[in-house]
Amino acid sequence: MHAIATRRGSFLGSSMRRWLSGKPPRILITGGLGQLGTELAQCLRSKYGNDNVILSDNKEAESGTSGSGPFIRCDVTDFDYLDGVVKNEGIDWLVHFATLLSAIGEKKVDEAIRVNIGGFHNVLNLTRKYNLRLFCPSTIGAFGPSTPRIDTPDLTIQRPNTIYGVSKVHVELLGEYYHQHPEYQVDFRCARFPGILSGNTLPGGGTTDYAVHIFYEAIKRGRYTCYLRPDTRLPMMYIDDCIRGTVEMLHAPSDQLKMRTYNMAAFSFTPDQLVKELQKYVPHLKVDYVIDPVRQKIADSWPESLNDSNATRDWGWKHDYDLAKTTRTMYDIIMRNIDKDK
Ligand SMILES: NC(=O)c1ccc[n+]([C@@H]2O[C@H](COP(=O)([O-])OP(=O)(O)OC[C@H]3O[C@@H](n4cnc5c(N)ncnc54)[C@H](O)[C@@H]3O)[C@@H](O)[C@H]2O)c1
Structure with a gap:
């Protein structure tokens, strides 16, 4: 003891x-x-x-x-x-x-x-x-x-x-x-x-990882295979x-x-909505869906959106990034990082 x-x-x-x-x-x-x-x-x-x-x-x-x-x-x-x-x-x-x-x-x-x-x-x-x-x-x-x-x-x-x-x-x-x-x-x-989205660091084995991996695959190969259904809506944050x-x-x-x-909340989206947003930067992006039953079951058990009004009231929490701003920022950072590695 x-x-x-x-x-x-x-x-x-x-x-x-x-x-x-x-x-x-x-x-x-x-x-x-x-x-x-x-x-x-x-x-x-x-x-x-x-x-x-x-x-x-x-x-x-x-x-x-x-x-x-x-x-x-x-x-x-x-x-x-x-x-x-x-x-x-x-x-x-x-x-x-x-x-x-x-x-x-x-x-x-x-x-x-x-x-x-x-x-x-x-x-x-x-x-x-x-x-x-x-x-x-x-x-x-x-x-x-x-x-x-x-x-x-x-x-x-x-x-x-x-x-x-x-x-x-x-x-x-x-x-x-x-x-x-x-x-x-x-x-x-x-x-x-x-789920947290980042351009400079990679996620470590969560259910929302697809939303970061898709940027790399989109930019490098123009293709991505997503393990969640296209309509799986989850809360995310930059x-x-x-x-x-x-x-x-x-x-x-x-x-x-x-x-x-x-x-602590920011915005929610589905894989399909993220693909459409990312196609503004990678118009030729093609995505197919091969569902991983383990991660799909986990995602289906999680909230689609969170109420964070208590955090706002008590310590002033407020998000700044929405899906459009996050996608633009992530795309720029990952493009830069891939260029550096060439
Ligand atoms: N990233 C997200 O989307 C997300 C979402 C919700 C909550 N969180 C929480 O945020 C925190 C950080 O998440 P993250 O995404 O950086 O996780 P991560 O998996 O990327 O990193 C976790 C780190 O813990 C280390 N680790 C594992 N076992 C250890 C041990 N025995 N001793 C010391 N280190 C050990 C790993 O080497 C790894 O570097 C976690 O508590 C996670 O639950 C993360």
């Missing part, structure tokens, strides 16, 4: 001490070499200084992937090692991204339980021990087939049928439990992200909005957050 300090009985948290002394927070990002981590690190480093934002992952960073600041190889299932990193680096805020996503989680259920649930327990225990601020995203995958699918509210039925979804409901409930508990009052913050929203929620004064798990 690890000794855990309670918030009530403890000295001032390191985060609070640094805040009072006017110093920027020291931030650790776990699972940081995936689709979202490097982009978030870049944004936080420009705000707080390169050395104050430490990217970590259980795999080694290839040259250039960890950006302009420190990188530490660290597996979130190894409590003692993670404890050493948090302590030695004087971490104040922890952004927990290390996860197996929906499609890959269904292929590796035991590992998903170890990483998504076991890893989160470790992170939560360290949050308690060192009085950290913890941001851990959830997902539309935390909903399930019995959830109302249109304009899905924050508080509703959550009976997901993937291990990814089950682990995220566990994250939401356990984080909120330790936040509400008078003895612990953990500063837990959680946003449910929709990465710049996701990163900005994450930083805004990280920053929000604690008493402004009336809830601890918020939907």
